[in-house]
């Protein structure tokens with residue numbers, strides 16, 4: 001009985017560690033309008049607005065970076081950015 005509980009707890013820790021790693025942005029690029037595009041390790045992107053909140057953007061939308069480069073929105077990973085900004089707020 002006790003062994004089962006220990007195994008379940010171990011699985012939960014492994015799962016949360018995986019979830020945290022999954023939401024890690026590979027690269028974050030500041031845009032001209034003050035928002036940020038987060039590019040995840042699978043190449044999908046998600047937006048963070050000027051106020052540090054996850055924001056919606058249509059996939060295929062063209063964005064301009066602060067240094068004048070063009071980036072095309074790949075995916076719209078609102079929930080991953082949401083997890084990312086919440087982790088940052090908690091200092092994780």
Ligand SMILES: [Cu+2]
Nearest residue numbers: 047057063073
């Ligand atoms: Cu975007």
